[in-house]
Amino acid sequence: MLELQGIAVSPGVAIGKAIVFDREGYSIARCLVSRPEAQREWQRLVEAVSKAHQVLGTRGKETTDSWGANLGGIFSAQQQLLLDPHVRSEMEHLIRDNLYAAEYAVSEVFAKYAAAFRKASSSFLAERAADVRDVERTLLEALTGKPTQTFAEIPPGSIVVSHDLTPGETASFDTEKVLALCTEAGGPGGHTAIVARGMEIPAVVGVGNFLHNIRSGDELIIDGHLGRIFVSPDAPTRERYLKRRIARESIVSELSELKDLPAVTTDGVHVELMANVEFPNETQACLARGADGVGLYRTEFLYLGHDKEPTEEDHFLAYQQVLRDMQGRPVVIRTLDLGADKMGMTRPVEPENNPFLGLRSIRLSLRNPALFRVQVRAILRAASAGNCRIMFPMVTTLDEFRSAKFLLRSVADDLTCEGIRIPSTLRVGMMVEVPAAVLMLDRFIEEIDFVSIGTNDLTQYTLAVDRSNDSVADLYQACDPAVLRLIKRTQEITSEHGKSTSVCGEMSNNPAHALLLVGMGIRSLSLAPSTIPVIKKAIRSVTLGQCEAMAWRALRLGTAREVEAFLMNQLAGLVPEIVLQA
């Protein structure tokens, strides 16, 4: 048994079989063949080796032509790895004597050498591990005649293990088959984390290098509460986790009894609990958990995990479904938040040195009005299907908000001319994610209908921390007093003008943070559907006065660590049953 520690980003316990994707995202099944088939299997491999040899030769020639013999020579050297007599005899032994399928033999032998290289003390040799994996992949592709297995072909009961996952990859997972996610890289605010919570499956990220210690097919336990991973767990560990999974299910069912009760404090203050969703089918989870509406509908998932750009009709159908399913409850549709790490298949921007400070989100939409208009048209057309609100992300300046609203109005005029009715009550708001927008909010406020604070980006931009960078991820703290002050100021300005502020970042998912926000005057939270019950439980256990006292004290502390410790302590006193659960 091997025990590893990472960052817990999505709660729950999963027990299943590992499916390991390396950086290229492929995996090999561990198959055996019958003895009579072994000869044919070996022949298949011999043919594949000669095919792969040709492929590498062509690659080498092309590289030499474009980049010179120095680089092209790498492929000649890779050919030698492919033809290495030891590699060959080991593969032959595995196929003929151990009856491995050719693919299995290839991955076994090459993985062994790649691991040996990686462990070598010389950095030169460690770097050669990548060449070994390159040769392996070429050979596997020659064997199967197709690109190696992708994320689309995951067997049921799998725990996906990878160096990192792009949002597009994560979005293409079949939730019926993927039990949990686990990555070497990533941090608490990264998109793997958000998507895993959206899918309601446990996830542990930021584990560090461990892929060489784990193989597809190994049994794994993922503890999404404590961030622990057990590879090939021993019997007592397995037993312990099976019990814990049962206990958790009973707490979940207990909380689900709160479904139809409102989120009110014991002294009668109502807090609106909305849901963050990415996919139209998540409305079922929203309704099942008793969400008051959708506070953040992330529309960029229309762009991710698909080969072609969505049409106006694709947008329209998705929005219409969500609005209808929510049966008159408010649905806040956020326009495209693409760019930076979330890129669709069609990359409309040049590579950037600093993507989070680059052409992303509303900036990207305003720069590509054709793309933006398609989405806005679809939203306006769908608006009459329910209680629709529209929200622009990452607004930094008033000019941006005005430009976006101008485009919205011109699209609305077009639609009116076409005879399409647009509800006159359509409210238009913005996300507050950039400190500049908070500082200038008193100027924005007359022109906006509502505000939603995106604490993830607000934290990142306030603290100048890239939340996906392992080296600084620990500095990323939504409870940093600087972030709290910005939230407080936003809430004060909006309430002075009789407008609402919602908080839709990760912060809302944490019971202690949620109570703090309520104490700071926030009356609307938008969170992952799966965490609605526990947040509702927390709110129903306290008085407004207790929350306000918490906020008063927290806002006077000096560091994120102090705030966090204080809040955890308070939560343990106020709602102990939730703390025990976590």
Add this chain to the structure above:
Amino acid sequence: MITRVVTVQNPEGLHMRPADKLVRAATNFQCQIELERAGQVADCRSMIGLLTLGAPQGTELTLRAQGPDAPMAIEAISRLFDSQFDDP
């Protein structure tokens, strides 16, 4: 069996391209050719074996050949080491 001591002169050591040339040269001969570094022995026809020696610049290796064309093989391979494998 013929033995000779050769020295890795390439600045980057016995890396991918030199090892590639070594394997190609070795396959031209019938004899068994081995390189030894401090007890670790690599078959000259095995890329992985040669890389695993992890020999940086300045390493002394024992070159051994056994078979009918061993003298020619030793000559050819020592020349490769001396010419730094003509590596750019």
